Amino acid sequence: MEVNVYGRALLPEQIEALAHRDLVGGLWDELGMLQFEFLKSRGLVPQHRLLDVGCGALRGGLHFIRYLDPGRYHGLDVNASLIDAGRRELVAAGLADREPQLIVDGRFDVGRFGGTFDCALAVSLFTHLPMNHIVRCLCEVRGVLAPGARFYASYFEAPDSAHLASLTHAPGGIVTFYDADPYHYSLRELSFVAGLAGMQVESLGEWNHPRDQRMLAFSVRE
Numbered sequence: 001m002e003v004n005v006y007g008r009a010l011l012p013e014q015i016e017a018l019a020h021r022d023l024v025g026g027l028w029d030e031l032g033m034l035q036f037e038f039l040k041s042r043g044l045v046p047q048h049r050l051l052d053v054g055c056g057a058l059r060g061g062l063h064f065i066r067y068l069d070p071g072r073y074h075g076l077d078v079n080a081s082l083i084d085a086g087r088r089e090l091v092a093a094g095l096a097d098r099e100p101q102l103i104v105d106g107r108f109d110v111g112r113f114g115g116t117f118d119c120a121l122a123v124s125l126f127t128h129l130p131m132n133h134i135v136r137c138l139c140e141v142r143g144v145l146a147p148g149a150r151f152y153a154s155y156f157e158a159p160d161s162a163h164l165a166s167l168t169h170a171p172g173g174i175v176t177f178y179d180a181d182p183y184h185y186s187l188r189e190l191s192f193v194a195g196l197a198g199m200q201v202e203s204l205g206e207w208n209h210p211r212d213q214r215m216l217a218f219s220v221r222e
């Protein structure tokens, strides 16, 4: 059973027509730049090794790949057609020679890249995942974080745990659900799942996301 829409493969002609930009949520330039500026504000430097979980068609990846030293960007996504679209975006942006490492994987097996990461990111991923998938993601990412590294993940915030009613978020008007995609979670629920994965989480709150996603920073539990 598919847990979100991302099992859907785009056809080459749809990629040609830039349908991948809509499938990952649109706002291509704005959300790409937002995540890039956010990680820079958190100390990202060109020498860092970056992991982008649920990288999609490289909306943010294009900016990171341009900025990081060659070979330092690592993106993983369940949807092969989005990774294909990302490769086309790279060519169009003149970045094909920057050696990004891209993997298609639906079980967050980030150990396949080898080595550890100075920083990890998941923008608009947890918003599409049920809780048990988030736990799997955190367990896998935990295993590849360098000492002191953070895993930044955006989410839709619920005011309390087991918030069964739908929520309409402003700005943006996105409606989220307790048990359907797009999902909302309370900070307490995400602290709990972080603990299951041997991690702790800090709420960073708003980060100028145009659809009211909030930002979290996960780190290995001390």
Ligand SMILES: C[S@@+](CC[C@H](N)C(=O)[O-])C[C@H]1O[C@@H](n2cnc3c(N)ncnc32)[C@H](O)[C@@H]1O
Residues within 6 Å of the ligand: 004, 006, 023, 024, 025, 031, 053, 054, 055, 056, 057, 058, 059, 060, 076, 077, 078, 079, 082, 105, 106, 107, 108, 122, 123, 124, 125, 128, 133
């Ligand atoms: C809203 S898009 C965001 C993509 C990218 N982070 C960005 O900002 O453009 C969510 C992405 O998560 C990916 N995704 C969903 N479930 C996944 C899973 N189980 N493993 C890896 N990627 C997944 C989707 O294929 C999609 O590319």
